[in-house]
Amino acid sequence: MTQDELYSKLAAELPHLEKAQTQVKDYLTMRLPSADRLLETVRALKERLGFDYLEMVSATDWLGPVKPEGYIRNPNPIVFMAEGATPQSIPTATPNFPYRPMIELVWMLANIPEKIRLVLKLEVPREDAAVPSLCGLFKAADWQEREIYDLMGVAFTGHPNLTKILTPEFLQGHPLRKDYVHVKDRFDE
Amino acid sequence: MSEPAKEKEAVPAATPANVVPAGAAAAPAAAAGTVAPKPAPKAAAKPLPTPVFNERHGKLILNSRYWPTELWKSPWSLPSYRKGALVLFGLIAGILLTGAAVGELSRWADKLYALIAAFVAARHWPAVTTDAVWDLIKILIVLHVVLINGLWAIWWERKISAHIQSRVGPTYAGGWHGWAQTLLDGVKLLLKEDITPTAADKWVHALAPAIVVAPVIIAFAPVTFGKQLAAANLDMGVLYIFAFAGISVIGVIMAGWASGNKYSLLGGLRASAQLVSYELPRGFSIVPVLMFAGSLNLSTIADAQAGYWHGLPRWFIFYPVIGPLAFVIFLIASVAETNRTPFDIPEAESELVSGFHTEYSGMKWSIFFLAEYGYVLLASFLLATFFLGGGASPFAFDHVIPSWIWMLGKAMLMMFTFLWIRWTFPRLRADQLMDFNWKFLLPWSFANIAFAGLFLLFR
Amino acid sequence: MNKGAMAPDQEQDTPLKSDSMFINLGPQHPSTHGVLRVGLTIDGEMITKAVPDVGYLHRGTSKLAEVRGYHHCVVLTDRWDYVSAMPNNLVFCLAAERLMGLNVPPRGDVLRVLMCELNRIASHLLFFGTYGIDIGAFTPFLYAFREREMILDLFEMVSGARLTYNYIRLGGVMVDVTDEWVAKCREFIEYFKPRLDEYDTLLTYNPIFMARTEKVGLIPPQTAVNWGLSGPNLRGSGVNYDVRKADPYCGYEQYDFEIPLGKTGSCWDRYFCRVSEMRQSVRIVLQALDKLAPGPVMAPGVAKVPKPQPGEAYAHVEGARGDLGIFLVSDGQASPYRMHVKAPSFMNLAILQELLVGNKVSDVIAILGSTDIVLGEVDR
Structure with missing residues (x-):
């Protein structure tokens, strides 16, 4: 199945999906209008179109350039060098780039026999970000959603065990959010 | 020995029999002590400068690395291998000869028992002393069989496991x-x-x-x-x-x-x-x-x-x-x-x-x-x-x-x-x-x- | 103590009263292959509940990447799957090249394939050895390391490093190989081929080894797909999914090789998939060595500080552990705006909470070993 065939099929079967403005390079990228129709759409994709392999769950925080305060900056003993190893470069905002207080969730689904992949995108507001969990459809979503919850702070409603997975329990905040600020803990000197 | 001379020895040893001709040509260049030049970028629009990330680039560090490829073809060509076999043969022959010279141990044990008995008799100690001393000696011997066996068996196991696993095992302690x-x-x-x-x-x-x-x-x-x-x-x-x-x-x-x-x-x-x-x-x-x-x-x-x-x-x-x-x-x-x-x-x-x-x-x-x-x-x-x-x-x-x-x-x-x-x-x-x-x-x-x-x- | 925790003891009024025991498998345990903790609730020797706990090795590479240039990010990738770092380098470079629109010269592509396949052999050798130790046979480990050392020597000759190579760079590879290296590589392959048969006699068809692994840890194909497994863990269940065939990169479609598949999805099938993959990798390495035509290895005009156009790219490769993917977002700055790593070990580890239940303590080790996880990649 080629991407064009898939697109025409999707347009017929799931007309509420629209082509995303920013396409993930080389893969067909579709945008969901709202979180309500996520489960229904993914179930249709899985059962009717054979997308039974959830390859990736990811999220992007579109707030703007990352804050340097989110990094642990140890004082450098070499006085003429910059403080700490991180950050190596402080990112700045790109002019005219549509930064917005939204978190964009990205799912990548694959149809193994047809050798085709589909990227689903959904934007939710940053404050109290929540989307339905795909755990009921894909067990693969279990840990990936926990990871996104831990690092990005998106609550997946309906997840059976939505707890932190990678960061220690004393860490406050969600490190991959762009406005994350590191709070000193007992491991900082 | 100077550094280039070392290189000269090392490089031909590294070159295997099935080396491609271009490699043979490159080897003398490396032997001369220079950094082996990488083949010139061919047909590139703009020739890139030769990157020197690492002076050893493309060379195996022969003095510290050991590839089993050459050795495994004929282990008997190594003098140490032949010497080891000879030592092993000598050890076995030596043990057999020692055994033949010593003879049955029970003969010596009987002599020792007679000696103790004679010593006890000469001092007019009660006859039961002989058996007591004799039993003590036997107990000590059996105890030490277990103890010395521990020393021997652990060393032997380490050597055997090492040679099963293509290692050498302990080599330093004791020489x-x-x-x-x-x-x-x-x-x-x-x-x-x-x-x-x-x-x-x-x-x-x-x-x-x-x-x-x-x-x-x-x-x-x-x-x-x-x-x-x-x-x-x-x-x-x-x-x-x-x-x-x-x-x-x-x-x-x-x-x-x-x-x-x-x-x-x-x-x-x-x-x-x-x-x-x-x-x-x-x-x-x-x-x-x-x-x-x-x-x-x-x-x-x-x-x-x-x-x-x-x-x-x-x-x-x-x-x-x-x-x-x-x-x-x-x-x-x-x-x-x-x-x-x-x-x-x-x-x-x-x-x-x-x-x-x-x-x-x-x-x-x-x-x-x-x-x-x-x-x-x-x-x-x-x-x-x-x-x-x-x-x-x-x-x-x-x-x-x-x-x-x-x-x-x-x-x-x-x-x-x-x-x-x-x-x-x-x-x-x-x-x-x-x-x-x-x-x-x-x-x-x-x-x-x-x-x-x-x-x-x-x- | 809350009421829920008390409940199991109170409901046992039967004369045969048995308590379950909680065991921490790890974080310091010889068979967890890193700092993994599995909380096991056992009844006698039977597992009734298993909770894998990860994160002990979390270094936040996704966060670090957001304040580094693209060239610097390649260094971070080495630290995920430190057992086979070349595919990590490759997948980041592929994603970044897709963002920047760079094209790698043919010799560079061949070298990338060559290094990745050599690294796959090295990684599967490590699996072979450590799995032997997990099952109780110590000897295969040293045989495997003897060969792995030679591959590491080859990598050292070409990149100067033995573990974190940073060899595959944006636009190609760091440096060309010499003819001496090619000869050494062929010598290694000639030496390595008969060793594979030796491994089969030593471990693969050993009756005790087969008894320990053959009917243990069965993963049916649907379960494997649903849990998002990849790599030999998925193919051990008989699902024919290999990124090298399904979504070819670096010209893998030009190479002639097969995808070994398992039948039942048992530990032995997963093991056998890896051992067979080593044979296929040997084939690919030989083909790649034949393909090495003279030419540049680096694309011309790779910027020192690349600033790709705003956009998003996803690249994935078949690493030694499975489908390793990178989702890269650029907002036009010198650092990635967002880097997400889809790590195969992370996915392969998640299934343990379902797979371990009902097995014995000895089988935990057999199953855990057969999934071949690297905790550096799980935690990133």
């Missing part, structure tokens, strides 16, 4: 092939801190190694080391050995329970199940031997195997079907009794983190190993006595080499088998191990008794 390695390890273990965990039951924790090691030393009493060479000539020697060897499992369970560690507890429980189960086929497998020999005395069993059938010694292992079957069952059960791979589930390192001796350190820990190797030696001597004719020579024409050399040689061969099995097989799972015992070894050991009965009936 010659690291012979002093275990000795120095022993010193280290003596000096190490003896840790008792807070959660441990202190008395039981301390007592467990003693209960593991004492039976093995006691069990050595009736073991024959050659013709008329046993500390105690017991008429029920076999029963005695099996009875004492069975006590050690209590120590293992105590160690597992008293450590206050869940893994140790699991190890101790597994050990109790395994050791008790394998006692049965181990005992029953030698019943045919006892039936043939008609005695429980180890010397009598060994003597029953004297003689030859057309040059083939009349050892029990050569009895058709019955002998080999009993031998294999006894060997497998002995491996299981000593907690060694493939039956090492009580101390499975990758699962239970060493099982019942996880929480032991220093000398207490090493005592477990002393016991383990003691049991290996005990099983080796028993195998040699029961199945390999004891001190009997395998050759009908040989009247020179004394029995203790043959006995020791056979026991060491059996010990080698133990080590060989240890380093070749993976580990069984606990339930598979039990299945193997109850569904395979035990029925066949019973069947073997029936075979032996039929054999005796129709002989």
